Amino acid sequence: MAEAVLVVLVSFLSLALLSFSQDPDLKSGSAYDELRTSGFPVGLLPTNVLTYSLNRTSGAFAVDLDDRCRVTLPPDNYLATYSRRITGKLADRRISDLDGIRVKAFFRWWSITGIRSTGDDLVFEVGVVSAKYPSRNFDESPDCEGRSPRKAAS
Template sequence: MSKVRPMNCSILLVVIFLSSLTVYDNPPLLVSAASHGASSAYEILQSYDFPVGLLPKGATGYDLDEQTGKFNANFNKSCSFSLEGSYQLKYNSKVSGYISKDKLSRLTGVSVKVFFIWLNILEVTRNGDDLQFSVGIASADFPVDNFDLIPQCGCGLNCDGETRKILRSPFVSSI
């Protein structure tokens, strides 16, 4: 089994986060931005202790079932971009999952290209100042402040000619 590089894991984890959300059997009590007191999907992320940079710029709306934590973020179209010129991320027009304090689980709609294959990011967990991204068989930790800026479709974090380096995790652990 080949090792996954830490930077590749961060992208992979973001993708898993966005692509592993599942639907519960109970009918959801959906909350819109206005009724939740938040005006955007990014503010919902922050209310659960996550940084805004987990989603790319352009979320057009969201739904949140406060009883189950089921979360959907909507975009006008699918989106892809590279980070540091090597990690590619893909977001579908709908990103879903379950959100609770410090945990995003069962994500769908986000994937990361690791070497030559696309992997779904399934879960993102916050542990203090680190985010752990899981693609099922592997996970990687990255500093939360790597995700303070919102990436843009097409250009990621290098839209103004300035490149922001993502700090790498010192290790990749397998699950």
Template sequence: MSSSTTTTPLLLLFLISLSVVATAKPTAYEVLESYDFPVGLLPNGVTGYELNPETGEFKAYLPQTCKFTIEGYDLEYKSTITGVISKDRLTHLKGISVKVLLLWLSIVEVDKKNGELQFSVGIASANFPLEGFEESPSCGCGFDCDDANLAVL
């Protein structure tokens, strides 16, 4: 076998691997970052998403409903989250709720302004520093997870 015959399959494999890497779909977390949002807006475990880059309409999928508490707020993410994403703004959100007193309210919009994220439930909103969203929380335990909690999830 000549050296050109052996290098041809290796070159072909190399080109195929480059093609696979070049066409790999970014993760939902990478998409958030491409619109200038921190990854911590989504909990760990997103299994997939759909995005229409022209309209910004998206769907993100979790294996099941995800609940956790962060800084005194109870949050719930349904297994499908939908909305419209644009630079520094999420609108028409469905599938994310926060418990305020005894009521569960839907978070309908998130705006990024001046180093803060503003979460709106329609009639009211609250601002939080971006630094609190650098990491994604985990279902069931938020940021207060230990190995025993993760094994159960």
């Protein structure tokens, strides 16, 4: 009896972990697919995503990169850095409580705290300040500078 309960418990935990963690190399269920499903272009994440997790109830997510990443963002050529781990909350057409992405503008580094998708535009939030850019500028995932290119899952 105890063995049967243990088998059921282990099976349940395995299914729960599989539904929470996704393999970014699979065509369906990748971090890039989650972005698309939520109304965002894939280019918000660089090409070096290893894994991600998403709690579908709360929207809390974590994206793990294989290393820190530095990219130049279009169209104004702002320098951006991604930490090895990016966290936040994902809801339809909105990312909030974002942590792990910084951009250099006006001779200073700023943390991007949120991103909204409004029509054909993305609104990047830095505290109470925001900037709007066409989402088409982020249709492709950027390669990390100074590294060999790696293709994002499509």
